Amino acid sequence: MTTTAPETVATTAAEPARTTPxxxxxxxxxxxxxxxxxxxxxxxxxxxxxxxxxxxKSAQDLFDSFGLWFSHTPRLxxxxxxxxxxxxxxxxxxxxxxxVYAVVSAVGAALLAAAGGYGFAKFRFRGDRIAFNLVxxxxxxxxxxxxxxxxxxxxxxGLVNTPWAVILPSLVNPFGLYLMRIYxxxxxxxxxxxxxxxxGAGEAKIFFRIxxxxxxxxxxxVLLFTLVATWNNYFLPLIMLxxxxxxxxxxxxxxxxxxAQNGGAGASSDxxxxxxxxxxxxxxxxxxxxxxxxxxxxxxxxxxxVKQ
Amino acid sequence: MAAVxxxxxxxxxxxxxxxxxxxxxxxxxxxxxxxxxxFQERLIGGTVFVGLDNYVQALGDSQLLHGVGxxxxxFVIQVPVMLLLALLFALALDSGLLRLARVIRLGIFVPYxxxxxxxxxxxxxxxxxxxGPFAQLSRKLDLPVPHFLSDGWMLGSLANIVTWEFVGYNMxxxxxxxxxxxxxxxxxxxxxxxxxxxxxxxxxxxALRPALMLTLLFSVIGSFQLFNEPNxxxxxxxxxxxxxxxxxxxxxxxxxxxxxxxxxxxxxxxLGLLIVIVSYxxxxxxxxxxxx
Numbered sequence: 348m349t350t351t352a353p354e355t356v357a358t359t360a361a362e363p364a365r366t367t368p369x370x371x372x373x374x375x376x377x378x379x380x381x382x383x384x385x386x387x388x389x390x391x392x393x394x395x396x397x398x399x400x401x402x403x404k405s406a407q408d409l410f411d412s413f414g415l416w417f418s419h420t421p422r423l424x425x426x427x428x429x430x431x432x433x434x435x436x437x438x439x440x441x442x443x444x445x446x447v448y449a450v451v452s453a454v455g456a457a458l459l460a461a462a463g464g465y466g467f468a469k470f471r472f473r474g475d476r477i478a479f480n481l482v483x484x485x486x487x488x489x490x491x492x493x494x495x496x497x498x499x500x501x502x503x504x505g506l507v508n509t510p511w512a513v514i515l516p517s518l519v520n521p522f523g524l525y526l527m528r529i530y531x532x533x534x535x536x537x538x539x540x541x542x543x544x545x546x547g548a549g550e551a552k553i554f555f556r557i558x559x560x561x562x563x564x565x566x567x568x569v570l571l572f573t574l575v576a577t578w579n580n581y582f583l584p585l586i587m588l589x590x591x592x593x594x595x596x597x598x599x600x601x602x603x604x605x606x607a608q609n610g611g612a613g614a615s616s617d618x619x620x621x622x623x624x625x626x627x628x629x630x631x632x633x634x635x636x637x638x639x640x641x642x643x644x645x646x647x648x649x650x651x652x653v654k655q
Numbered sequence: 656m657a658a659v660x661x662x663x664x665x666x667x668x669x670x671x672x673x674x675x676x677x678x679x680x681x682x683x684x685x686x687x688x689x690x691x692x693x694f695q696e697r698l699i700g701g702t703v704f705v706g707l708d709n710y711v712q713a714l715g716d717s718q719l720l721h722g723v724g725x726x727x728x729x730f731v732i733q734v735p736v737m738l739l740l741a742l743l744f745a746l747a748l749d750s751g752l753l754r755l756a757r758v759i760r761l762g763i764f765v766p767y768x769x770x771x772x773x774x775x776x777x778x779x780x781x782x783x784x785x786x787g788p789f790a791q792l793s794r795k796l797d798l799p800v801p802h803f804l805s806d807g808w809m810l811g812s813l814a815n816i817v818t819w820e821f822v823g824y825n826m827x828x829x830x831x832x833x834x835x836x837x838x839x840x841x842x843x844x845x846x847x848x849x850x851x852x853x854x855x856x857x858x859x860x861x862a863l864r865p866a867l868m869l870t871l872l873f874s875v876i877g878s879f880q881l882f883n884e885p886n887x888x889x890x891x892x893x894x895x896x897x898x899x900x901x902x903x904x905x906x907x908x909x910x911x912x913x914x915x916x917x918x919x920x921x922x923x924x925x926l927g928l929l930i931v932i933v934s935y936x937x938x939x940x941x942x943x944x945x946x947x
Contacts, residue, residue: 375751375752376752376753376754377750377752377753378754380747380750380752380753381752381753381754381755383747384744384747384753384759385755385759387740387744387759387763388758388759388762388763390819391762391763391765391766391819391822391823392762392765394766394774394777394778394781394819395765395766395769395777397777397780397781397788398773398777401780409786410785410786413788413791414781414786414787414788414791415788459672459673459676460673462669462670462672462673463669463670463672463673463674465669466665466666466667466668466669466670467666467670469666470665470666470667470669471666472664472666472667475666475670478670478674481677482673482674482677484931485677485681486872487872487876487930487931487934487935488681488685488927488930488931489876489879489880489926489927489930490880491880491882491903492880492903492906492923492924492926492927492930493681493684493685493923493927494923495688495906495907495910495919495920495923496684496685496687496688496691496920496923496924497680497684498910499684499687499688499691499910499916499920500683500684500687515676515680516680518676518680519673519676519677519680519681521677521681524673550665550668554669575767575768578770579769579770579771579772581770581771581772581882581883581886582882582883582903582907585886586907586910586911596770597770597772597773598772600772600773600776601772601776601886601887601890604776604887604890605890608890608891619780622776623776623780626773626776626777629770629773630768630769630770630773633768633769633770634765634768634769636768637764637765637767637768638761638765641761641764
């Protein structure tokens, strides 16, 4: 994003400039309302605070010390080290798998949705309305109801227990296509396309050089949503993958949690500390990406929520 | 428009990659599930065509009906609470009356970045009778220890996890929609003597309709296919959460532990159909209300 054009498009398409608060220029602040909202905030941050504290404890301390404060012997680094060395370092493998699945799915889904949305927004062709409505109708079809049939189909095709079994279904994002169509209709002026055509540019070149750049904010939104959806996906990899070394972090943590639960005393009960620390490690990248890129969440969601 | 028409040949090429994958990964599984649902595997005679027998069986299957009933109850109770909270938070953030508004907005949204697996694990440990802080506090204060994972509490405990995960997401959708309402509308309403509550009720809420519909639709889809949270809590409360606790858990256990592939396809297909029907029902009811 080296040009300023997409920035302006982002603001006009999704968030009309409204810098002042809704109720007049004077900054009246309400203390009771702020306190009520801070109480709500405490509820949302409490489990994360607990997770942070719990990650510094041994399995024994988890049982013996108060959950919402540190024990006398904090050992976050030991826990992290043990999480990464357990089962020959399979945790690092799970993290890597998750990154690969999420990034490939997100980039692929965003590009497919952008091309499709652009095609539907800027071209008229035979069957375009039927095709678009079919895709739009699919927004309501739940992905998990599709997952078991997809598994059965993939089993026939020999795709089960491969990374493709997780990546391929994540590439099709009907809601993403819908968002990109709305976005393309607003962000790409017909006159610009026309001018490029008169200059003799081919359709592919126009899309990659001009349209994609104007679509960038919408593209990033779809990218982020697919990234989160794939990163957090549990049901699909759970049914598709048998091989522990192919697991993403969600399925891996769940299998550790099951071990911790079934083991009872001895070595297995130490697993709880690893499950807790692994959980903390697994959310750090997404939460960081989230806080850094939060502008895009809001503008993208505005596009989807306002125009129907 | 003339220019657009001249380039009609390029349009299909842009939509083709998406549509091909859509066909292969969306419509084909649906079609395959529909096809499988018409057969049964028998000990004698192998796989035989049985017409709609599987559907007849499903509609009289008390395990499935209980699972569907449970997620319907979940939907009726959890979704209004979640959306009401999201709406109140969004209105509070948009009112301009808050201090620390940015911190509050981000903090409430952050759980959306937490995988539902991790959310369920965390809450599962928090609920726990051993080292859960609620149980620890109750013991310290000599109060009865709350049994969040018991039969009576479980659906509420699950609802709390889902609410925790998705209030912020819905809040951001609503907040983003609020930010697009033209400023002049507020000024006009204020000029007419409307107070903050009146403006929220008469100007903001009607403008939020499309965004509220979107959040409601996502919630229909989310609650009827409830799986991750009960699947995780099942491990710490196996006596409470059975393998048919929700419709989706039931389909999963049919396919993978029961090996009843054809019946699992039937259940998946019916569940998808039910969600589409409820979604359209929600849309139609809302549209009818708008034009009395």
